[in-house]
Amino acid sequence: MKGFLAKILLNMKAMSKRKRPDLKVPAPYMTEQEKILYNLIQSKQDLGIWSWDIKRETSLPDNVVDKSLKSLRSKLLIKEVVNVQFKGRKHYLASEFEPSSEITGGKWYNDQGFLETEFINFLKDQCLKHIRNLKIATVDTVANAVRRSRVLKIDCSSQEIGDIVRALVLDNDVIEMRSNGLGEFASVPTGRMCYKCRRSPDAMKEPRVGVMAWIPCGVCPRIARCMPGGTISPMTCEYYSKWLDF
Template sequence: MRKPVGSSKDMIDAERIVFNLIHSKQNMGIWVADIKRETTLPESMIKKSIKNLQTRGEIKEVVNIKNKSRKHYMAASFEPADEVTGGNWYSEGKLDKEYIYELRQACLRYISRSSVASRNGISEFIIKGGCFPGATTAEVDQILENLVLDDEIIEEKSTGYGDYENFPVGRVCYRCKSKGEVGAMASIPCGVCPRINLCSPDDFISPKNCELYQKWLNF
């Protein structure tokens, strides 16, 4: 990592001030107007310093997804934070619709192939699969939330039986929605049961002695 002071012997005082300020912001960078506000340097000197620092590769201009029109600078030794670039959702400051589409399809394929899948299983498949380098659990969670909202998958809590036997009772799981199928909360009583966390196959509260669950099975 480049040191904030003395990184270039021929750096004039103004350039050193500007560089140290930019460097102090680390991977968040700084808007040029804030450089003017946080220093007492004349605007012309700031502009010249920035130009010289860029020419020498000391700093770089980055796109801040929240304010694309603003000149935003960062020390060359840092990579922009996701808050600045938008993370994997964005490429060169633009929403990466292809990446989002491919990630959605990958999640759908995994859930369809698995019949029922857990959040952890889906995340592990996406992140460790190698097709989406840099993907995060938070991104997978956002995709799953959108797929539920788009009515393409159903979110349910495991009952510990049937397709859910490999998942602890109460674990949030996902499955693809069949044609003509009603929503998750209406399709199984466990999804809205206030005692689901106390339910287990061999306990006092279990699907075996649940009147609502038996009625649902016999529907």
């Protein structure tokens, strides 16, 4: 008897589940023009699309596109985002996507599309400090040192730290070179790009003396084959050119 009642209860429960109405929220109604625009914008995923390109690709009249975009925004199906490369343009993204770093500029820009100068300068100082402490550093060793220091409230990837380190090279604060695996480069695999500070903080306050100590020829494994007009030559050496710029 108990088994029979249990079967009845299970059957009733299954029937109630089948009869339960679908609670999914229906998609907002869209006109045919809105569907065309929405499908185009959605197809661009996290890159989105510029309003002018929307008009060009759909061939719809400008007033129809403008009206449809406004309607789609009011229905929360699309959103307008700032493109840091072209701030004056209206750029649209389907609401389910977050804009790519190519559009937003990543951590280097705020929500309004302006460069985060204070944050970038702070991160430059941190990277320069760690390169100075490490003597010879790679992007990965600098990134690991920054993470261990816990001075940042947000995590920066090795690629982002690499952007900052290369900015330091452009600022002439850091020298970029490839490891030859010898001497001071012994800790870095041969051929790996690495970085060192040009001068110590104290030296930067003094006249530049002893610059020859920085010449890359001193650690070059091919110095014996280097000669003017040869396959390996000071005229074609990128590291020698960078040293001359210093």
